[in-house]
Structure formats: C-alpha cells, structure tokens
Amino acid sequence: MPVKTRSSKCKQFAQILKGKVIASKNRLCVVQRIRNIKATVLNRRTRSPLVKAALFSFESPDKQGRTLNLGETVILQREINPFISVLRRNKIKVTALHNHWLFEKPRLFYIHFESKEKPLRFARKVAKAFTVLKK
Template sequence: ASPIASTPALTPDEITAIETALGKKGSYKEAESVHTTPLPRNDLKVTVKGAPVPIPFGFGGWVSFKKSVDGKSAMVMGDTVLLQEEVNPLISAAQANGLEIGAIHNHFFYEEPRIFYVHVHGMGTVADLAKRYADTIRGSKIFPANQPPAGPPPTMTGKENFDIPALDAIVKYTGTVNGPTYKYTIGRSDLKVMMMGVEMTTNIGLNTWASFAGKQDDAQIAGDIAMLPGEVNNVIKTLRQHNIEVVAVHSHMLSDDPHIIFLHYLGRGPATDLAKGFRAALDVLGKAPMGGMKM
C-alpha cells in the first residue's frame, strides 16, 4: 500500500480536540487522513492595484493536521495571513509553543495593506499540537474567536461571475465556488513527497491552485504552483508567455524530500485567457528532471 493509503486516520476524539482548541469546525478528508481548518482574514479590506478583491481570492489562511505514516506522531502544518507588524509577534509565539517556522514571504504584488504569509509546522500528538497551535495564534487576529463574521453571502457568486463550464474545459479540472471567486486546487499525484515521516498531500499543503476574481471578461487570477526544482524556469517562461506576472519563488516546507518549490503568480484579463495561461503552466509539470540545470 502507498503511504497515502496506509496513513492512519484521525480518530473522532482527535478531531474533537482540534476543533475544541481552535473553537471552529473544520473539514476532514478521509482519502488523505487530513483535518483542515480555514483561517480567513475577514477583518481586512484588501485591494490589488487599487481594485478591491475578496478575501477568498488569496487571503485565507489554514491549518491542517495529519499523522505520520507509522502512526507514532502527527504533524501540524499551517499558513498564516499577516500584516507586516503581526509577523514577528507570531514567530515568537510559535517558537514559545515549540513550533517551527518553515517560511516567510509574500504571495502578491500591489496589495494594500501589505500582506505576508508565515508557514508554521510542528510534530507531536494531535491533541497537543492543536493546543500549541491554538496558543500560538490566540493573541492574533487570525484566531477564529478574534475574527468578525464573514458577513452576508454575496449577491453574485463565482457561479454567476464566470463561465464555469468554459473555464473547466480549458483547465481540465473542476473548481469550487467560494463566495464571489472560483478556485482550482490540484494535487501532485505524480509525486510522493515525505517530510518528517508524513506524506505531504493536497490538503496539507502540496498543491497547485488558481483563484479567479472579478468577472468573466475582466478577471484577476492569483495562485501557487508546486514544482520540482527542474520545473521552475519552464513554468516561469510559460507564465510570462501568457502575460501572467511571477510574484514569488520560494519553499514552504523544511526537510521535504524531494524538495518542492512554490511559485506565486498574478494576472488580469479575460478569464479564458488567464485559464489558458494556468493550463499551459500545468502542462509543464512532470516533464523535467529532478534537479535544476544540467552542467
């Protein structure tokens, strides 16, 4: 059996411990044995190049829990959405609670206010990790109890804003309507990536995604592409050929094997054109050697 098939499931008591510590219900993906809690920044009003963008466009953090393949420990992995002045207080809180920082970086250009993303991880028992993670974020805006409600649902959702069948036909995947946005989340089923004895799968952070905001004829796209080192520059070349801006190239994880590089991108134009650029980048994946340049 593959590690994903043999990873022990979280028990009902462990899921209860997570949701009690965070004070919020999450979702459990049985196929991956991963529990995820969304941590959106509903307190923020964000613009990109002066245009308002919804929080689901790319300003929603998350935290996930998954056991190691041997079942002897578990991992917490999260991505936090922070204002500049919130970054170092959260770092200190994470380290005080025995958690580690895996990455600190931007996902966007031109956004106001300036947003940074801090990846946090740790190993232990599920209940202990849930408590330590909750204690880490308790004094911050990202703690669920410190967030305002999301507000009334939008009058126009991603279903009305976009020609979803046309986008799905281009991308060759089915996305999810999230408020006024439409989002694709795509795993790397061609790879087996391990970190600290845990198989990294789609819902614990090993994924490529694309989020569409705006309207069909005037859309914005933002997203992230998970790549092997040898795929990075081919993806960059492909995105630029489709007039999509490359925003950041960096890692999200420590001790992952093989090492995964993540690329964030941003574009604006007709949604079908943006979808073609995203699909072209997907077509590059899986067609490069494990390493970088050949010498």
Template sequence: MMIGKIVWLATASLLVYSSTFTPVPDDSAAAWKPVEAALGRSGQLQPGEVYKFALPRRDMKVVKDGVTVAPGLALGSWLAFKRMGSEAMVMGDLVLSEDEIEPVMLKLQQEKIEQTSIHNHLLGESPRVIYMHIEGHGDPVVLARSLAAAIALTKTPAPATTTPGTAPPAIDLNTVQVEQALGYSGKVNGGILQFSIPRAEKITEGEMEIPPAMGVATAINFQPTGQGKAAISGDFVLLAHEVNPVIRALRTHGIEVTAMHNHMLFEQPHLYFMHFWANDDAIKLAHGLRAAVDVTNSQKPQVK
C-alpha cells in the same frame, strides 16, 4: 402618433444601451464550464464569487522528518478565478519540483501570466519542493488555456476519479477536540483536517477586494501520524507588526517556522506569509496554533 413613436424609440435605445454597457455578471457554477473545459479540470464555487480548482501533486513522494507528506498537507497546487467585469483575475500556487521551475516560468511568461513569488514552504524535505505563486488578468478561458499549457510541462496528475457513493476515508484523529482547542471548525479533505481562518480586514489589489478563497486566509492542516499525533503545516497571513509575535507564539509551543515571504506584489495592506511545521500531539499543537492566531487580526473563533 409621431410623439408616441419617438418615445418608443428612445425607450428602445435606452434598453439597448443598458444591456450593452451594464451586463449582469453570472457567477453560477454553470458559467464557469468553459473555463473547466479549457483547464481540463472541475472546480468549485467558493464564497466571494471565486471559482477554485485543486490540483494535488499526488505524483510526488515527499518525506520530511520521517513523515510521508500527503498532498493535502503541503503539496496542493491551486488556481482561483474571480470575475472583474467582462474579464477575470486568476491567482494560484503551483507546487513544483526543481526541474519544473524553469520550463513552467518560461511558459507562463510567454502567456503573459506573472510570477509573484517563488519559494519554499518546508525545510529538509526530500525531494526538494518549490512553490510558484502566479497572477493573471484577462479572458478567463484564455487564462485557463495558458495555465493548462504550463501545467502540462509538469507531472501534475490528471484529476482523480471517484466512484459515486464511495465513502471518504476515516481520519485517525479526534477532530472535535482539535477544533475545540484551535477554536475553529475544520473540514476533512483527503484524510487531512484543514482549517481556513480569514483575516478581519479587507484585502484589496487596485480597486478589487481579494476574498479569502484567493489565498489570503490563514491555512492550517493536520495530517494524522498515529497515536493521537499529527504533522501540521500551512501558513499564517500576517501584517508586519504581527510577524514576530506569531514567531514567538509558535516557537514557545514547539512549532517550527520554516519560511516567511510575500505571495503577492501589490495587495493592500501588504501581507507576509509565515509557514510552519511540527509533528506532535495534535491537541497540544492546536493549542499552540490558537496562541498564534490570537495575536493576529483574524476573524473571531467559531468553536468554544
């Protein structure tokens, strides 16, 4: 009897040890509800166990080259959370007016959320728009509260409400032909045809892999401007040796390079982000973008 009791106690102790020190992470959408409540917004679960929030700047009325820039083209703030054991990492990009930069930066610094880059994406837009990349580590609910406090210092609007069953607006663009020319499948979001093209190699920071949904995939957006034309914007995610080949490919096809910079600080391999702009025939631009993608180590085309 004594031996049996000892064995039972040892087994019970092992079970307690396992449940205490090797918890099974819960990355379901339901597990992120406290983060949604703290941020005051709903997010969506993305591949790579990333929970992402979109914060489009619908309040901004930005014009470039006669085009009124839609939020989904180049005015989309976003935040992406990923669990790291019992904590989380958050990365994101806040779209800000010039007078919002200083108060937001001060609040984020007070909340121990770091800025990893501050820069333009466009050139010659009116009014001026600045983009602030951020990164934080810790309790995801605490991070969400801190970010909510910083966002409250901006004019970022509350989440839009939609009536159930409402059909999304039609897009004035031949999406099939654009996809065939670019070689990748896109999705229509808020009247914008959007593409996300992951790199082929693994991107890491420390010991953690950074999934494409956390901002390390090439982003390409088409906004219809009438008669088969579209304004395009986004950013190529590049290694150093790819930078100038991509510039040459874009410029050869009449696509303007508007910025190049870092978005992160400690990723491996180190990445450069190249932003672009054009407003021309959508199929022609898709062919030009395909030429640029082809000189990068991106995942292979999906559409033939």
C-alpha cells in the same frame, strides 16, 4: 463547501483553531480559518480565501498519536515578530515567511509552520499564537 467529518478529533482541532473542517478522510484533517483583514489587490477589495485564509492540517499519526502538523496563515507585517515569538516559544518550527501578492494593501505576508506532536496540542499552541494577531 465544508465537508462533513467522521473524525471527532478533526472537529476538536477545528474548534480550537476557530476554523471549519474542509477535508477529513484517510487520516488527514484540513481546517480553514478566514482572517478578518480588509485587503485590496490591484486597488480592488478582496474577500478571497486565497488572500485571507489560514490553513491547518494534521496527518500520518504514529503509534504514540503524534502527527505531522502543518499551518499557513496570512499575516500583517506588524504581526510577524510577535506571532513567530509565540510559535517558537512553543517549539513550533517556522519554515517560511514570504509574500504571495504584489500591489496589495495592507502589505500581507504568509507564514508557514510545522511540528510533529499530538494534533490537539499543536492546535492549542497555534491558537495561543493567534491571540497576538489583530482582531
């Protein structure tokens, strides 16, 4: 269940990323977005956020308002290169690309990325990268 937030910046972050705030306290903001991917694990249809989620966060602001910004999203194999290209063009570091599941269809990967900059700037860059993904 989404947690109500006092932080308008966290709400803006979520709106830009087309997600929902799931935590906002002690200068930490976490946003979840569920990808619309029809997936099966062990030949069973799944709607689990463990399979279909994208998660984003920001925390630890410095005096200039730059925060530690983190992201992870499920991604289809054919989406990997275009998505990484947009992230890299926007100076967001890609830190991991791996699978979580065995026997899933379609083949799903999970990509992790990070930056240290103002959180709304990070959100806009990530939102731009999401435009290359399957709708």
